[in-house]
Amino acid sequence: MGYPRxxxxxxxxxxxxxxxxxxxxxxxxxxSSFGFGMNAGGPRILVFGWIAVAAMVLFVGASMAEIASAYPTSGALYFSAGKLAKRHKGAWSWYTGWLNFVGQVGGTAATGYAAATFIQAFLVMQWPSYHATAQQTVLITAVILLLQALANTYTVQLVALVNRISVWWLLVGMVVIVVALIAVPDHHQSASVVTQFTNNTGFSNGIYAALLGLLVTSWTFTGFDGSFHMSEETVQATVNAPKGIMRSIGYSAVTGLILMLALVFAIGDYAAQASASAPPVQILIDALGMTTAKLLLLIVIGSMLFCGLANMTSNTRQIFAFSRDGAMPGSRWWHSVSSRTRTPVKAVWLAAACSLVLVVPGWWSHTAFTAIVSVNVVGLYLAYAVPIYLRLRHDDFQQGPWNLGRWGKPVAAVAVVWIVASSVLFMLPQASPINATSFNYAPIALVAVLVIATVWWFATARRRFQGPVSYGSPDEVAAMDLI
Known part of the structure; x- marks a missing residue:
């Protein structure tokens, strides 16, 4: 790909x-999103929306996997955008890279904040006298980001080991939660519950509410570009990276549907649980009792902590690669690699610091925090869309060992249409009446990011950044390899 190792x-x-x-x-x-779905469509959208959206995400994943096989680099999305663009390679690469960066930082911050929120919920359940505050949530998030940064500072073998553990934590944890919800409660909903439709969004149009409910699944299926970003640290990356993308989506679709059904059938007092501060936690308490609910909540918290760690790892590799091509302020710092651990340590701490900056407004206002991290999903999916769209326009795309053959373009077309449609959904109002608290700040956050990137591009970046850099011929690059 033109880079020394x-x-x-x-x-x-x-x-x-x-x-x-x-x-x-x-x-x-x-x-983290089940409660939103209970009020935006109810069980019908939670279950069938999961199936429909997961199918669409498979199209996105398949197109990304094909590109990952052709361009297996840490730069991933922005690198492939620069290579696939026929003209203005630097601009395509620039915008893709910054959308990806902002989306990933927002994802790391949001996951850490969610974990802190559930930790506080556990503390309240354990010690009723404990009073959760916004300030304590921010402080707990800061500690979480610190620990995740420390873990990412050490060798990639440690990160790989933790991720292996996390897979089994997720799978075993899912089985434990599902079995408990099946075996313990005296009463379950009938099969007809999956057809129940509920609209508590405040909007009178049921179709609009149902479309909003699809966001539950879309929120979950983000970050699978992590396999792409880890390409330079993966053996036989032209095959294993695309397989990692497809397997992660496929297995998540199946296991997620099982967990979704278990929660839906365990619902008791629908109105009371849907209006609770944490609906899925309330379902666990009502169905299993306080003690069992607390134990299962520890599984949920552990899953969120693992998720944030993996998010930061992916975020770090994107920063490393983007800086290697000179696209970030202080690029010389952020693409350096520790001689001891062979990991981009400085990029790790930049990722942690940027995530903490996004969390800080939560000290004063949860709405302010939501406004900043709301660009997470939109930023990521738009970054996914750019190289897929460019691949669609590229008649001479050189497929890698893992490819879709003649189905490549049709699959890419479906993927782009779905990304555009889901991105529009993410930017629409999600609750009525619309006020400062319920307003969806995602479009404002997205426009702010694009304006900053555009001003920066025309001010200085277009003269110094031309897209992915080549350090020489394959033989010359091999001679430069630093490991």
């Missing part, structure tokens, strides 16, 4: 799959 290939096929599977994280995704 600075990272070691220690990720096996399972490790590559593990990082995306952990970032998607069905337990974290479903438990």
């Amino acid at each position: 600075k990272l070691t290939r220690r990720f096996k096929a399972f490790d590559n799959f593990a990082i995306s599977f952990t970032i998607i994280n069905i337990i974290s995704g479903i438990f």
Whole structure:
């Protein structure tokens, strides 16, 4: 790909799959958004929306996997955008890289904040006298980011080991939660519950509410570009990286549906649970009792912590690669690699610091925090869309060992249409009446990011950044390899 090696290939096929599977994280995704789905469409959208959206995400993943096989680099999305663009390579690469960066930083911050919120919920359950505050949530998030940065500072073998553990934590945890919800409660909903439709969004249009409910699954299925970003540390990356993307989406789709059904059938007092501060936690308490609910909540918290760690790992590799091509302020710092651990240590701490900056407004206002991190999903999916769209326009795309053959373009077309449609959904109002608290700040956050990137591009970047840099011919680059 034109770069001397600075990272070691220690990720096996399972490790590559593990990082995306952990970032998607069905337990974290479903438990953090289930309450929204109960009010925006109800069981009908939670179940059938999961199936429909997961199918669409498979199209996105397949197109990304094909590109990952052709361009297996840490730069991933922005690198492939620069290579696939026929003109204005630097601009395509620039915008893709910054959307990816902002989306990943937002994802790391949001996951850490969600974990802190559930930790506080556990503390309240354990000690009723404990009073959770916004300030304490921010402080706990800061500690979480610190610990995750420390873990990412050490060798890639440690990260791989933690991700392997996280896969089994997710799978075993999912089985434990599902079995408990099946075996313990005296009463379950009938099969007809999956057809129940509920609209508590404040909007009178049921179709609009149902479309909003699809966001539950879309929120969960993000971050599978992690396998792509770890390409330079994965053995046989042209095959194992695309397989990691597809397996993580496929396995998450199946296991997530099982968990979703278990929660839906365990619902008791629908109105009371849907209006609770944490609906899925209330379902556990009502169905299993306080003691069992607390034990299962520890599984959920652990899943969120694993998710944040994997998010930061992926974020770090994107920063490393983007800086290697001179696209970030202080690029010389951020693409340096520790001679002892062979990891981009400075990029790790930049990722942690940027995530903490996004969390700080939560000290004063949860709405302010939501406004900043809301660009997470939109930023990521738009970054996914750019190289897929450019691949669609590229008549001479050189497929890698893992490819879709003649189905490549049709699959890419479906993927682009779905990304555009889901991105529009993410930017629409999600609750009525619309006020300062309920307003969806995602479009404002996205426009702010694009304006800053555009001003920066025309001011200085277009003269110095021309897209992915080539350090020489394959033989010349091999002679430069630093490991």
